[in-house]
Amino acid sequence: MQAPTTQAVIDLCISQGFAIAGVASATRSAHDDKLWQWLEDEKQGEMEWMNRNVDVRLDPRNLVENAKSVICIADRYGILEEDDNSHNSGKVARYAQGKDYHKVMKKRLHAICDTFKQQYPNEIFRSCVDTAPLLEREFAQKAGIGSVGKHTLVIEQGIGSWLLLGAIVTTVEIQPSAPSAPDPCSTCTRCIDACPTDAITPWEVDARKCISYLTIEHRTAIDLAFYEGIGHWIFGCDICQEVCPHNQPNERSAHSVIHEAYAPVVKSLDVLDVLHWDEEARMHHFRGSSMKRAKLNMIRRNAVIVAGNILAEIDNPELLAKIKEIASSPSEDPLVSNAAKVVLKKKN
Ligand code: SF4
Ligand code: SF4
Structure with missing residues (x-):
């Protein structure tokens, strides 16, 4: 045929x-x-x-x-x-909203x-x-x-x-389409300059430094060197896309189709809430979402780091008290309590 x-x-x-x-x-x-x-x-x-x-x-x-x-x-x-x-919002990458x-x-x-x-x-x-x-x-x-x-x-x-x-x-041989031009960037370096953890060199991302990797894939302790760069990102990071000139709204992008399934359900997570989550709460919030890739201790670890960055900007006694409680609780998951100890040490 x-x-x-x-x-x-x-x-x-x-x-x-x-x-x-x-x-x-x-x-x-x-x-x-x-x-x-x-x-x-x-x-x-x-x-x-x-x-x-x-x-x-x-x-x-x-x-x-x-x-x-x-x-x-x-x-x-x-x-x-x-x-x-x-207040207290932890940012979620758009693809996961x-x-x-x-x-x-x-x-x-x-x-x-x-x-x-x-x-x-x-x-x-x-x-x-x-x-x-x-x-x-x-x-x-x-x-x-x-x-x-x-x-x-x-x-x-x-x-x-x-x-x-x-x-x-x-296995069907179909006539290939015309390829896209190889370089959409020319002399632009906006994403490289904006990346808070210096993860990008042209056409290469060092996953070990990338906030998307650190908050979604990295299951162990996050190096202190990245705490500040993580900023308010609790799941993923969109900075390199946000600054890209190709992503600024234009006539064509305004009319291009976005599948209805991607309409945001969860645009952000309240970090104080997340710090109180148990597995049942995680399952409830992540049902039907690609965010379930982050295990409970990972998303709470991320919440601790974001909380530390929020506390560096504003006073929030309730958030600070929760971080102290996590740091000192013997029953806490070590991944989360160790992150809380790092945040407190950094703060003092
Ligand atoms: S997703 Fe964020 S951390 Fe990762 S390369 Fe892009 S700007 Fe850098
Ligand atoms: S911001 Fe966009 S156009 Fe500029 S270098 Fe990065 S990917 Fe290329």
Whole structure:
């Protein structure tokens, strides 16, 4: 049976509510050495899973035998808007403010795979959202979704980088889309200059220094050197995207579709509340959210650090009392109580 046209594939993806779609050939990464070096330098921090299946990650044909094409899609999840700067608020990265993107995207990718499977029953269609080892950003660039910026995120020049990426690896050979231009940045260095923990060098992020990694993936104690930089971020960080000129509102971004599932449910978390949470409260607040990636002791550790930064700005006796209680409680999780001790030591 004849392969679908690229436009037919794109139309099917758009009909499922994706903002952008394109097709790339399923070929080996051109950045083999760079990934190996990054891993060798241990810039992945505690993300042990990144050390596994590297050869699969570098070549989708190791993920799906005889893969010929990678259908790339992107959901747009946000726009630049005012933060919630209310009393005690811990900031949440925009992508995590709405429903869990894994579920939102998987459901529609499966629907696309089902449609194709009816037409091509002997072919393979494997959907990927974060969970499969695939260099989604590189394929997105090849498929014309957007260009990778110096902060390593994909930027669609016109609607920006508030994008979540997914893909379908298939054995069907589909004509590739035109790739995006390689460099959306030129001489700009705004994200590098604004990053509070100096995590960015052009086209590389040292995860060990990145607030997104530290607050979401890093399960052990956070180095004191990053406490101040974490500022009010309790889950993730958007600073490098907020300052990017491509993310400033414009005519096109105002009209580009944002899937309704990403409408903010939790824009921020009250740090004093979080410091009182038990597992039941965490489950209640994170139900249906990608924030459940942060375990109870991690989100409370983050809340302690943010509380320390709030206390450096304003007097808040209630918050200070809670930090003291956590620091001195023998039944407290050591990850949280040690962070509280560091905050108190820093304050005195
Ligand atoms: S997410 Fe925040 S900490 Fe990480 S690279 Fe961007 S600005 Fe830096
Ligand atoms: S802020 Fe500037 S350097 Fe950073 S990704 Fe955006 S355009 Fe590129």
